[in-house]
Amino acid sequence: MDAPPPPPPQPPPESFPTAVSAAAHVADDPLTSPYASMNSYCHDLSTLQDLACRGAWRTIVDKVARSRSLSLLSKPHEHLIYLTFNLLSLVKLRRYSDAQQELRTLDDDLDSKQYLCESYPDHYPNHKSGSMVPFALRWLHAHLPFTLGDRQLALDRLYTLLHFIRDKKLSRNRDSTSEVSLSLWKKREQFVVNTIISHHLPEGVQGMFVFVEGGDKQK
Template identity: 55%
Template sequence: MEPDSAPDPLRNQFASLNDLTYELASLQDLATRGSWRSILDKVARARSLNLLSKPHDHLTYLAYNVLALSKLRRFPEASSELNSLHDFNSHLYRYENYPDVYPNRSGSMLPFILRFLHAQIPIKIGNRLEGLDRFYSLLDFTRQRIKEKESKNLDVSVSLWRKREVFVMNCIIGHHLGAKEFIVCLDLISDLIRRDYLDPLLVSKLGYIRMQIGDVEGAKGSFNRVETMLNEGKSNGSLSEVEFKNLVSRNKALVYLVGKDYVSAVREYDACIERDLTDVIALNNKALCLMYLRDLSDSIKLLENALERLPTVALNETVVINLCSMYELAYVNHSEIKKTLSNWIARVAPDDFDLSCTRI
């Protein structure tokens, strides 16, 4: 929940997160555990008892409240909360408007997550064009902030805002991908790469999109570029060595998958899992390859073991959808088996998990 302003060196004086915002550590812990309903309760209590004393406290709690509502798919309520802010650029949300509370601080105290949710939520309630317009406005805003920070030689802030720029761009690309607007996606990613973003994930995404439009050779070229980056030790530091190696292996596996060489794809995924037992993408895709190889028993065991061993990592809708599809293919009494799975998920899943993916 970083504010828009630059990181404040005065923060080093604070002993804990709670010195920054009222019970912030508790909010962060609840968010980490996916306890979004508890966050709503905590925000409501803090507001009703007037426990929030400073302007930035109110904005931080509003950000967690909007995020929790969004996670719980209560998008109209989240939109209403956001609309209560009216103008994001209002002087009411700037530190310098409260010199007695924030001496020697300037800039916006609005958490960046609110700007993101302001763009995301319209898309969730069916206003795709409005949401995309807001995302492009957010991209412009982010790039303007980068220029401002660069002019002041604030390297730490520049790095933070560049990460936000890539994040916003990836959101935009994701929404265009969802609408199968592949050419727009290619242009956006190519623009980022031309501007010297040495990001293996970004170059890999370029390969995935090329694969989607049938440009297999172009995809291979992107994937080879990622492998060259690994071999030459070139990266923006976004991945560890193991993550980087697994990205390269998953890229190779995808090429094998498209060519229906499932045995070779399984070999690459096995290499990923050997390096990192928590690589859920590799686990999920290996299970799909086993299914294509008509080894339903082992594919089911693989996903079941992953869920049992790594519930906080492996429990996502994609894995559950694939496992339920395998149940439907393998068992006559798949409804009972899926009901057992659903009951287990209800006990261990975060509040925002969509149980409808079990298709019971």
């Protein structure tokens, strides 16, 4: 009777931790799977979405505070998402000074390297380069000065945001951008344009719509 074949060679023991760690990083990267659930992308995100849809702003503020105190947010993008919900809730509650304090915890330059996925390879090993800053956070960053009486700073930031949308999202890499994404960014562009107009109209600048819509297209 023939002897059974020898078992396949095993890797040396020291290689197991490396392999397990690598697999854990890949499986734990929430930005690599487009089919992941909302909660796998960010801790309890579905609850935040539901509370926001119901206008439960005080509950969101309490939930964000609790999640932070219990250290439930482990990744940089989760902190930004929770900060965005908290900031929006404070604005909705007209707690503008508190919202300003929350915003001051961020770098004023939202395009800073600290907000790029590639700055955190341990957290996002397989994710392509790009910003983690939600659009809502960019808009709130631009809008908040207006609520505090600094209309000019708000306008400056809104125009910067409009330039960001047109230059980085609508003008570049159109061939590699999906129609769904382009449509979304066009809607965001119009939203920012309308916000700019709303800030100008009280001053009687009726022609600003023409300038914003077509001024940057003129040669």
